[in-house]
Amino acid sequence: MATPVPPPPPASAGGRDSSSKYFDTKRGEVTDLKALLRNQAVERDPRRKREVIKKVIAYMTLGIDVSSLFGEVVMASATTDLVLKKMCYLFLSTYAASNEELATLCINTMTRDCQDSDPLVRGLALRSLSSLGLVTVTEYLLPVLLKGLRDPAAYVRRNSVLAVLKLHNLDKAIVTENGLDDIVTKMLQDPDPQVSASSLMVVAEINIEQGGIQLDRALVIHLLNRIRDYNEWGQSFILHLLAKYRPESEEETFQIMNVLDSCLRVASSAVVLATTKIFLFYADSLRHIKDQIYMRLKQPTLTLMANPSPELRYSVLKHVEIMVTRCPGVFDSEFKLFYIHYNEPSPLKFTKLRILPELANETNIHELVHELTEYVQDVDPEISKRAIIAFGRIAVNIPAGADGIINQLLEFISNIDLDTVRTEAVNVIKDLLRKYPDRSADVLPALPRCLRVIENPTGKAAVIFLLGEFGADMRQTPYLLEGLIASYDDEVSVQVKAALLTAVCKVFFRRPPEVHAMLKRLLTTMLNDTSDTNLHDRALLYYRLLRHDVQEARRCITCAKSPVVEFAEERLSGLKQQLFEEFNTLSILYDKPAEQFVDEKHLETTSIPQLSFAAAAAANAAAAQAAQQNHAQSYDDTAQAYHGNDDDLLGVGGHASPSRQPWSLQANVTLDQETFQTKWEAADTAATLDLPLSSCPPADQVESLAAENRIYCMASGDLGHALKFFFFGRDSNDVLHLAEVQLEKASCQLTATVKSEDPTDAQTFADSFMASLGALL
Known part of the structure; x- marks a missing residue:
């Protein structure tokens, strides 16, 4: 007689997730749910329902099919419980397309x-x-939609506007015939x-299908004057549209930049990068102030880099990588902010290693080379490889540092017993000698040892190339x-064999x-x-060539070669230009234009046209003639508001207010403790900082670094677990700024209240x- 199977043990109350009761997939559960929804006891108990x-x-x-419950949910939606109604409406919207006949019951x-x-229910x-x-719903939707667009509640009006788009996707003609598109335009x-x-x-x-919304001067002024009122998503979309607008004059360009300057100081990375795109658009045409525009963009960009989210930092770094190639020298002074931290994800490290060589100059090259030397010895072989590549790019960019870098690479070959390091060092030396052939005498003595110790085919082929070309x-x-040649039969790499043939011929x-x-x-x-x-x-070609005519x-084989003046990577290629035109899109993260990963039907023209103010004036005039005349404020009102923000962003033109100076901090400012305390208690918090430091510095170092930037310490103290400081500074407009700073010793986390x-x-x-x-970040 078979032993009966024991029943399963009862589930422990503490061993199940609090939400697991909603995800029981036992057989017949949907049928049980239908029975429960029809149960009168459940109907009378709102909580159980x-x-x-x-x-x-x-x-x-x-993803479980519960469409069979459609009728029961329709009946359950007739309730005064807002939470229950919301869930029922979500269910009905999801399954309406597959239950068109039953869907009419909920209309x-x-x-x-x-x-x-x-208004929440409406x-x-x-x-x-x-x-x-459903197309059958349009006749019921149209009357309530027209009424909703005039509803006094903003929540209802907003849903009505979005409903117009949904109706447009169902039936474009009904939207046009009833003037819904004109009504929505007025609601701007x-x-x-x-x-x-x-x-x-x-x-x-x-x-x-007509190319999107038509932007004219009046609409741009209207949007700019309200830019601060919109939320993050609204600002991002408006800035995306403004990137396509071409100002009619340099004066209008300065006015737009003055208005958008406040968008560079917000916490949202999306808004900051969208504003940056517009500034970069203008910088390419205002070349006489290009450096100043990039300098204005530097600080907001560096602020975003201090965000604790590695994903956000990676996105910002990829955009910085594009920026440093467009305007060299702007970020050079902040090169230490691009140093690698041990706990960063690999993509961040790789991006920083591509940026660091672009920041090198004759002043900081020694510090950068010392830092990169540490990375060469990293446990991650990919980091070591990319650090050595960075050495090569620095040597190409700065001829004065080439000798020291080649010597450093030779030291890596001699002192670091890692095949990956030796291979990459030899490859970089091979490229450098193409530009600096006079340094070959220093490299050749190291080649015999390299040939003995390097096993990687790429590295071995590079050594053979050097022997044939310079040895x-x-x-x-x-x-x-x-x-x-004697070990030819033991060699499996085609790359090494091909290099050997060419080298022996030379x-x-x-x-x-x-x-x-x-x-x-x-x-x-x-x-x-x-x-x-x-x-x-290839061997047959060389053989026949030698037989035909040795000279x-x-x-053909040993033709004279002039030294390489410029590598292809140094030039601003068409790909880089295309990526720049798609700034603040996924193209920057993917390192490929949108056409390579977006379907053609979804592609949007994102190229940034070169500003021609005369052509822009004509284009904008045509756009204004085509646009609706009632979609913005009257020109006189908006122009007055537009010019109301008359601070000159860069101090180079436009409407500069004589009473407000360009922002900077005054030197040698003093403040007594009583005034500091009074001002601190009277003011509200205006800004905060939360920064991870690479190490916990002593208090006097923090004070001295701040003082170098004209930010002075009122008082400081050691709380045991943290250091606390009170700083102050006075700007060029005689505005006093106060800051309370706390530095946690254990986590090296700095927080500041301003x-x-x-x-x-x-x-x-x-x-x-x-x-x-x-220097501490």
Whole structure:
């Protein structure tokens, strides 16, 4: 008799996740849910009913088909419980397309809710009704939509604007015939910024086949004057549109930059990078102030780099990588901020190693080389490899440092017993000698040892190339090549064999008596080797060329080569220019243009046109004529508001206010403790900082670094677990800024609270304080 199977043990209450009850997948559960929804006891108990609907939504989220419950959920949606109604409407919107006949049952409930006294219910019902995605719903949706666009509640108006887009996707004709597109265009002036931003997005989407929204001067002024009222997403979208607008004059360009200057001081990386794109757009055409524009962008960019999120830092670094090639020298003074930290993800390290060589100059080259030397000995071989490549790029960019770098690379070959390091060092030396051939005498003595110790085929091929190109006059060269020929059958790398053939031919023309027999033996072996067709054909070519005319073969194989003046990587290639034109898009992160990873039908023209102010004036005039005349404020009103922000951003033109000086900190400022305490208690917090430091410095070092940037310490103390400081500074507009700083010793985390007499400049003061601590970040 078989032993009965024991029942499973009861589940422990503490051993299950709190949400696991919503994800029970036992057989027949959907049928049980239908029975529960029809149960009168559940119908009378709001709490139990809500729990059942929660489980239905959880099943739907997991991808389980619960469409058979559509009728029951329709009946459950007729409730005053807002949470329950929201879940029911979510279910109905999801399954309406597959239950079109049953979906008509919920239309009455939704249209009735659109007349509810609660704006949350009205907005929810309107959003859900428009999300059903059924053509049969349009006749019921249109009346409530027209009423919702005039609703006094901003939440309802915003959902109504978005519903216009959904209706447009269902039936474009009904939107045009009822003038919904014109109504939405007028709502760009809506007093609520969320409604205005949604209207802008809907108008752009509706007109996407015509190239998107038409920007003219009046609309640009209207958007700029309200830019601070919009949330992060609204600002990002507006800035994306403004990047396509071409100012009609330099004066208008300065005005736009003055207005957008405040967007560089916000915490949102999306807004800062979108604003940066516009400034870079203008910098290419205003070349006489290009350096000043890049200098203005430097500090906001460095501030974003201090964000604790590695994903955000990586995105910012990829954009900085594009910027440093467009305007060399701007970031050079902050090169230490691009040093690698041990706990950073590898993509961040790789990006920094590509940026660091671009920041090198004759002043900081020794510090950079010392730092890169540490990276060469990293446990990650990829870091070592990229650090050595960085050495080569620095030597190419700065000829004065080439000698020291080549000597350093030779030291790596001699002292570091790692094949990856030796291989990459030899490869970099090979490239450098193409530009500095006069340094070959210092490199040749190291080649025999390299040939013995390097096992990597790429490194071995590089050594053989150097022997053939520069080592023909070295006494040992024929003997080194003879040993390689003797071990030809043991060599498996085609790359090494091809390099050997070329090197032996080159040495033959310089020292024929010693190499003649070696070349004959090598050609015979390679012509009999059929393991690789390309290698065999190359040997056959050399053989026939030598048989035909030795002097012609000499001219072809050992032709005179002028030193390399510029490598292809140094030039601003078409790819780099295309990536720059797609700034603040995924193209920067992928290192490829959008056309390579986006379907053609979804591509958007993102290229930045060169500014021609005369052409821009004509283009914008045409756009203004085509645009709706009532989509913005009157020109006189908006122009007055536009010119109201008359601070000259760069001090080079525009409407500079004589009463406000360019921002900087005054030197030798004093303040007594009583005044500091009074000002601190009276002011509100205007800005904060949260920075991870590489190490915990002593208090006097923090004070001295801040003082060098004209930020002075009122008092400091040791709390045991942390250091605490009180700093102050006075700017060029005689505004006093105060800061309370605490540095945790264990985590090396620095936090700062900034208060100011003028909060608009508090973030600038905070950025200046962070810049003063750049050496510690």
